[in-house]
Amino acid sequence: MHEILHFQLGPRSNHVGTHSWNIRESLFAYTDQDVDHGVAHDVDWRQGLGRQNEETYMPRLIACDLKENFGALPNINALYGTTDGDEDEDGLTDGPAEKLQRLQTAPPIPPSAYQTFLESDQPDPTYETDNDDEADNDNDDKLPQPPRLTETRFWSDFNRVYYHPRTLHPLPPQFLGSSAVSASVSGFTSWETGSLAWSAVKTDSHMEDDFRLFAEEADLLQGVQLCVDMSTGFGPIGAGVVEEFIKEEYPKGDVFVTGLMGSLEGLEESNSITRIFTEAQTLVSLLQADTTLLPVQPPSPEWLPALSSPPNLFQSSALVASHLVSVLMPLRLKTDRLGMASLRQGLNWRGDTRLCELSGRAALWDVELAKKQCGIDFSSVGGLAGSTTTPFFSQSVLRGIPEQDASGLFDSLQQKTGLKGPLFTTRTAPERLPLASPFPSTIFSPEPSSSNQTSPKSIPIWSTLSSSTNSRHLLNSFTQSIGSFLSVRGDMRLAFGGGASLGGSGGGDWGRDEGRELLEALWSVREGFMEDDEGEESDGERE
Template identity: 35%
Template structure:
């Protein structure tokens, strides 16, 4: 079944994961008329039995959050109510005083799911916690509340990298988190594909994630581990806190990049977004919705029912594809929501369209693959889409450094990239672009280069659920409510080197003397890995040293 286990670390990551699980839940089909789902649900969901013998299907995930971070969600849900443990016998004979915290009210959206009523419109004002818009049940074993820190505390905020490192060490010493929380999900998997971790990298959760991955590597040395590294928008926060976040980020990258299979940083660019996206950057519900559209789309191939060739594209094979020289574990993610396209050259063919080479492309509910060895070398460049989520250099505090990083992005040398197109409009747009690039290649007569780009596509569009904010717009500025075609690229390229050098220059003076040299050297070593294997004197890779 090639199962994927998910780890969710912290409030922001749980917002992202809630969007992700809502999307996976939407792929379930019910009734004879609904047809077969194109998604293999066993990859991310586990079967089980509820307290009354009812068959259940719940996410293969472990959710960590601070005290107060779960909102109105209870550890024991309706499916497992009867299994709740009885209160222990009272051993104290004296007078007892019971203090109960006021429970958090269930959101109107959650009430509508429980009662079957029409769901109210969600807004940034009425989404208070990630559990307010969750559409799935979780197994009680998935819920892990960390009571050592409280969400939103001003006295002891969970924001320094070292706090997360120390918290993990303390908890692991008392409970062995691997045995208690993660191992049960791994052992019930028949053929685990890998582990994906959603975690902040610019706060204390970065330290927690780094120690967690270190423990995982001790026991599962060859298991593919992907980290989706979330960064909060920095607009409007004091300079001191902005510098703290950058320092946390530097530590996270230095530690995680040597341990994980892929680290995909996710941040909203500080500059203006494309007109197709309207985002409230102060709302984690909005921000993580944008992240999920890209993340869920670029990893779609890991869970689709498909032929043997497409099935071979697992987390491990994608890692091998992108990590060309063995040390390039940081990947850049970009996305574009695609407008409705006019019919391509396959007009009138019903369930089929033609590629840019005039070849027939199947539009079944499965991912298809095009070998880039047969595609013109002009495709071997860093694809530029509407929204670049991979930034490591935003708000560095130095306009000169930020400008240098942007220049490096324009001249970036591509090592490898995975391009995905989901939805018919995205497939047609990608096909037309491929045709244009092939014509350019013929016109200039460039020699074909080594394969660098790999394309996958599916007719399954990105669903727009009632739990999802209305962040996408059409050409006229109207809200898009129908399923959206989406294009994404996941790439390893030399822009990482420029960005890491800029990050190192900015934060190294803020790190304590005892760690300054180690962190600085580690970042320099990671950056150097994106310089190997190419010459700055080549025709298309110049000026990037």
């Protein structure tokens, strides 16, 4: 089995990850009547034994976040409980169990209404038959409904799965913010604070041991998949995990990173500068560690008409998760499986394009319209793929679309890209992507702007993972912002939180030389994504 080990680092990443695991859990076929999605679940899930010798199936995952963002999660998993210092049959020691106990030292947080419902014996709509997409039926009042936006306090509020005791890793108390996601915005924003937190994680937590145990129990680990909040202190934590955990243990291991970026809207100038520099340094550090990096822009109502404005994290993370699960499904198929190494080689066949892009359309109710329009580009600064783009590689996945329509859409996509052969690959699946409760499925209603909104239990979806010159726009935005800041301020300490050196958690002052070093690294990355008719210094930034 070619297993994948997962990391989720930060509140936004854990929102996306929670939706992703909920969807993956709904892909299980428990009876002969259930739809077989052709997924090899052992790729992502580990089989083990609980404290009562019952069989368990849990994500092969390490989740790190601010302590308060775990909500009531530690009180939910009763399969393992705590230990008395003895090692159980699953190989657990008292270390991870004590870690769970530390999560509960603060006043207990009550579980959400949805979690309370899950603990009851009432039927779950995820396993009810979708009758021709009619979500409203006579039994709706007896089934759990997605939490309202005001009811979603933490990502644990809508979590459906049990986690292994090795999974949960709260940051040490000195790095906790005020509350929930706002904590990551108010007090944990800079590269320096994240670097200090990473030093504490290495010395005060069991994360490295838990990573090694997860990796060692795998039959054949094909790679590691990370989701990281790039715009906060979790950026340097993600870079540290890759450089000092994964690459130390597996120097040639394949690593695929989804980097979630933050919005600058509503931030003061000093906070905006800090966010830009944190994202830029995280990007450079991850790429220098030989990863494939998929940046995802902050959510926008342009992504989907039904998204709230400003976008709600519960909704927007559900949209991102839907595309990530779909486009990476080939890595976890029973037959004709794509290896992570092959995917990374395709995206970076030129040798200097380790940045990639995510695009597509969810709830693809009108295929003919999709043929005429561009897909939403979740990685580009502008949101839609630009016309002056040279594609290098494209892999598209279509789910739940009739074969004839899928063929027509693929032909249209290939015509737009001009790619052929192994550089343009496609996958289809007749089954729609299931939306596990409490997924905010009304955002995918066929009539999102009408009063007749429905909550589909599954959707047709088109998702594409690609590499192209479009990535230069993101890199240009970084180099222009940093170059402008350097020309005015010169001193980089404000942007990086006051201290840390370019490579880690040291305390050297940030001066002009260090800023230029970061700019040079960004320019070096950008060279792989320039159009042939663009000069190396087209934006006039180099001196």
